[in-house]
Amino acid sequence: MPSTDRVANVVLVDIEGTTTSISFVHDVLFPYAKNNVKKFLADGWESSSEIKQIVQELQQVPQYAEYTSTLRVPPTEVDVQIITGFVRYLIDKDLKVTPLKTLQGLIWQQGYETGELRGHVFDDVPGAFAAWRGAGLRIAVYSSGSVAAQKLIFKYSIAGDLLTHLSAHFDTHVGHKQETQSYVNIAKSLGEDPRNILFLTDIPGEAAAARAAGLQAIMLQRPGNAPLTDDQKSGQELIADFSSLHSLQLPE
Numbered sequence: 215m216p217s218t219d220r221v222a223n224v225v226l227v228d229i230e231g232t233t234t235s236i237s238f239v240h241d242v243l244f245p246y247a248k249n250n251v252k253k254f255l256a257d258g259w260e261s262s263s264e265i266k267q268i269v270q271e272l273q274q275v276p277q278y279a280e281y282t283s284t285l286r287v288p289p290t291e292v293d294v295q296i297i298t299g300f301v302r303y304l305i306d307k308d309l310k311v312t313p314l315k316t317l318q319g320l321i322w323q324q325g326y327e328t329g330e331l332r333g334h335v336f337d338d339v340p341g342a343f344a345a346w347r348g349a350g351l352r353i354a355v356y357s358s359g360s361v362a363a364q365k366l367i368f369k370y371s372i373a374g375d376l377l378t379h380l381s382a383h384f385d386t387h388v389g390h391k392q393e394t395q396s397y398v399n400i401a402k403s404l405g406e407d408p409r410n411i412l413f414l415t416d417i418p419g420e421a422a423a424a425r426a427a428g429l430q431a432i433m434l435q436r437p438g439n440a441p442l443t444d445d446q447k448s449g450q451e452l453i454a455d456f457s458s459l460h461s462l463q464l465p466e
């Protein structure tokens with residue numbers, strides 16, 4: 215079906231590689247979190263129950279034992295230094311683990327609120343959001359970034375406050391992005407027939423998982439995204455930006 219004839223009630227967008235450049239996430243957001251994590255943890259180590267909870271959850275991550283085994287001196291207690299090192303290790307490996315994503319969102323909040331960070335969105339994103347909402351569609355977000363981080367990137371975007379366009383947010387609490395059950399959960403939470411949800415993403419495994427749950431899925435080939443192999447392209451609908459989707463309509 216050509217994109218122009220497509221119908222949906224909900225557009226579900228991924229962030230990194232879809233609405234936003236991979237470079238912004240990897241070259242701006244991740245370094246910001248790595249540079250600020252030590253002070254952030256030290257400031258709340260004794261007083262913040264949120265930080266205590268995150269630190270506990272980080273120690274349950276399977277890679278924690280692997281990380282501590284690489285240290286010259288095995289840690290005798292969990293302190294700011296150890297957790298800072300582990301957070302930086304997880305960020306370098308781009309592991310999408312939930313407590314890391316929660317912590318990153320809290321650290322980025324300070325950057326957005328002080329004006330040090332502004333969320334990147336590609337040029338066509340604000341117009342597409344306005345067109346979809348104008349046609350009566352809902353827009354939802356599904357990213358490995360925490361719901362709080364999702365809200366920040368759109369609220370403080372380079373194109374102004376785009377959060378007002380968004381009616382639902384999903385992160386890894388709903389499941390991982392390459393698992394079909396996550397999309398079943400999202401459709402249920404949205405109260406929608408999966409066939410009336412159009413998922414936009416840059417990752418073939420995410421598109422496949424969404425389709426297996428009955429959603430429509432289209433893949434983005436944004437500047438800076440990893441090139442797709444012929445195998446990954448096969449059976450996919452590929453678009454360079456959202457412009458061909460401006461005329462999305464509600465089902466009859």
Ligand SMILES: CSCCC(=O)C(=O)COP(=O)(O)O
Nearest residue numbers: 228229230357358359363364
């Ligand atoms: C919510 S902005 C930060 C993006 C992020 O941390 C991330 O891991 C991006 O993953 P995505 O699922 O949006 O590709």
Ligand SMILES: [Mg+2]
Nearest residue numbers: 228230231416
């Ligand atoms: Mg992505």
